[in-house]
């Protein structure tokens with residue numbers, strides 16, 4: 286199973302989502318790997334910091350280029366998560382290589398238009414995908430409006446919403462603890478959406 290985490294916006298939570306889902310897969314007993322295609326190397330530095338602090342992540346983070354993605358095939362039975370930069374050829378290659386694309390977005394109105402443009406492209410390409418609302422304040426009008434926005438457009442969207450949590454901002458550079466902040470539900474939804482144990 287190959288999952289790409291994509292959005293043309295930076296700082297929305299792509300890397301956090303990639304690391305969280307790989308964590309879930311590893312805890313499920315799967316061989317997981319995060320392929321870091323972002324020149325900013327956030328995922329790789331996350332793994333490096335965790336290792337330096339003596340608490341390594343429960344999966345490998347490898348840097349990957351276009352050739353790596355083309356060689357992936359079906360992922361060889363692993364749970365492969367591709368973390369991407371906002372735009373560029375490598376992001377397109379990641380979408381092509383993926384069985385499923387996750388588009389994380391905040392519920393802020395500025396992000397919604399960009400996210401829906403990404404969703405439209407995936408829809409047109411016939412690529413299975415779903416928008417994942419992250420960094421949301423629960424029970425707010427902003428969250429409800431965002432959900433309505435995607436519903437009106439018939440966009441594919443996770444029921445799970447990842448809340449805005451200071452704890453999640455602090456988990457960078459370390460492994461997740463027992464609190465997965467909703468990513469456990471996103472992982473189960475992903476399993477259902479892809480019709481197999483991811």
Ligand SMILES: Nc1ncnc2c1ncn2[C@@H]1O[C@H](COP(=O)(O)OP(=O)(O)O)[C@@H](O)[C@H]1O
Pocket residue numbers: 294295296297298299300301302327419420421447448449450451453454455456457
């Ligand atoms: N649900 C959340 N609540 C609070 N902060 C978050 C959440 N998700 C991510 N962050 C923080 O937001 C920043 C950007 O997240 P990141 O995953 O690096 O985004 P991207 O990879 O899209 O640039 C990071 O500082 C991260 O720790």
Ligand SMILES: [Mg+2]
Pocket residue numbers: 299300301323327328368369
């Ligand atoms: Mg990132």
